[in-house]
Amino acid sequence: MNASIPLVFATAAVVAVVIGCGTKPAASSQDLDREAQAAVKASFRDEGIAKTDRLNQDLGQSACSSDKPPPEAVADQIMSEARASVKWPANGMYFGDWREGEKLAQNGRGMTWTDPSTATSANGGNCYNCHQIIKAEISFGTIGPSLYNYGKNRGVTNLAAPTAQGVIEYTWMKIYNGKTSNACSNMPRFGHAGLLDQRQMADLMSLLLDPKSPVNQ
Amino acid sequence: MKTFVIGLATVLSAVGIAQAQGKTAAEGIAEYRKMLEDGNPADLFEVRGEALWKTRRGPKNATLEQCDLGRGPGVVKGAFVELPRYFADTRKVQDLETRLVTCMETLQGFSGAEIAKTEFGRGEQVNVTALATWVAAESRGLRFALPQGHAEERKSYEIGKRVFFYRAGPYDFSCASCHGEEGKRIRLQDLPMLTKNPGDGVGFAAWPAYRVSNGQMWGMQLRLNDCFRQQRLPYPTFGSEVTIALATYMGVNAKGAESIAPAIKR
Numbered sequence: 001m002n003a004s005i006p007l008v009f010a011t012a013a014v015v016a017v018v019i020g021c022g023t024k025p026a027a028s029s030q031d032l033d034r035e036a037q038a039a040v041k042a043s044f045r046d047e048g049i050a051k052t053d054r055l056n057q058d059l060g061q062s063a064c065s066s067d068k069p070p071p072e073a074v075a076d077q078i079m080s081e082a083r084a085s086v087k088w089p090a091n092g093m094y095f096g097d098w099r100e101g102e103k104l105a106q107n108g109r110g111m112t113w114t115d116p117s118t119a120t121s122a123n124g125g126n127c128y129n130c131h132q133i134i135k136a137e138i139s140f141g142t143i144g145p146s147l148y149n150y151g152k153n154r155g156v157t158n159l160a161a162p163t164a165q166g167v168i169e170y171t172w173m174k175i176y177n178g179k180t181s182n183a184c185s186n187m188p189r190f191g192h193a194g195l196l197d198q199r200q201m202a203d204l205m206s207l208l209l210d211p212k213s214p215v216n217q
Numbered sequence: 218m219k220t221f222v223i224g225l226a227t228v229l230s231a232v233g234i235a236q237a238q239g240k241t242a243a244e245g246i247a248e249y250r251k252m253l254e255d256g257n258p259a260d261l262f263e264v265r266g267e268a269l270w271k272t273r274r275g276p277k278n279a280t281l282e283q284c285d286l287g288r289g290p291g292v293v294k295g296a297f298v299e300l301p302r303y304f305a306d307t308r309k310v311q312d313l314e315t316r317l318v319t320c321m322e323t324l325q326g327f328s329g330a331e332i333a334k335t336e337f338g339r340g341e342q343v344n345v346t347a348l349a350t351w352v353a354a355e356s357r358g359l360r361f362a363l364p365q366g367h368a369e370e371r372k373s374y375e376i377g378k379r380v381f382f383y384r385a386g387p388y389d390f391s392c393a394s395c396h397g398e399e400g401k402r403i404r405l406q407d408l409p410m411l412t413k414n415p416g417d418g419v420g421f422a423a424w425p426a427y428r429v430s431n432g433q434m435w436g437m438q439l440r441l442n443d444c445f446r447q448q449r450l451p452y453p454t455f456g457s458e459v460t461i462a463l464a465t466y467m468g469v470n471a472k473g474a475e476s477i478a479p480a481i482k483r
Binding site: 027032033035036039040042043044045047050051052054056057060061062064065066110111112113114118128129136139140141143144156166174177186188189193194195 | 240262295353375378379382383384385386387388390391393394395397398399400401402403404405408412435445446447449450451452453454457458480
């Protein structure tokens, strides 16, 4: 994203110059913001499970809707609200089955207007769309960082060890609501947005952190 | 249909071979495109589109030969690489597909509203896609040069830029989530960065395109529609302002890029 900013600014500057030469006074940036909002509101209709209320933005979505990052104070507010949103697993059940986690990671379905239901059971984790995970799967995306050896690289050799607790909590938080550590993270908020349930997130935790998971081989 | 099935098998094996040889999927697809050269199934839509342009149709039993795509009535060559643009008669910025619908309404007497409501791949929408394929093909090898002289054209660009970065929905996605950085992929699919000129025949300069994976010809309206589906947003209506504004944003950013439309895609 950062690499694109100077180019976008350059384009914006060229447009500004062109507008400056016109006969009509140029619309202000705020006017254009309002017109863009109106265009968004007028351009969509409900289809299946995808209703037009999905166009409404929360603070984080609207603050991360430009080629510039939000002001630091806004970013701080987004991150602290995200931290407050995290629900920790009942009875400290952070872990499930890495095999189920791998299936979820492979599954890219969910929440489109061609999907039948918004239930968590209808959703995949979409993980491989953006991340490398186990070595054997070569069809992985690169929008997010590689997660191969995720637990191993963080020194997790025993999930019950007190030293592992920090990494475990951080990872749960990241899956539940990735805006906790990066206000404009590209990653969906799987727990906060109701995309995955606790059991599904626990299975993904095992995939990433269980020393027996192929991720850590 | 047989051609399409053979085509699908060929691209899959081409990609398979490419992977076995350690090439990227994109290189495999590029190789497949070369192999097809004169055999892109889009040709069939192109031929059909040209016939439709010259055929008397609709309640007014007229051809589209007097349709003004921006360079004057009947001028087709070069029109595609200057769209979307502002049209004084409709007082709107229009892309290729919505402009074709305007001509089908004014010259042939079809109901533009009815066509806009028709599903992609059905009824007159099939003809709009074929016409768009032919009109685009007539500009093959030309470079994008969208006009930005009219205030409405500049406004469309600015709205398109804002829509491009608009994050919303259950996944918090915007267009920029996938197309705002250089050199990224979803699975093995390379993603063009669309905030600048992504290069000749890439991104905006490749559509309409024939999609091997589903055997369908897609115009830019359907391409954008499927982007919004994958963003988990609701359904953008045909010819809606966001779709035109995004096309203007991508088209202006692609200034100087060579058009290879109609292309062949995964």
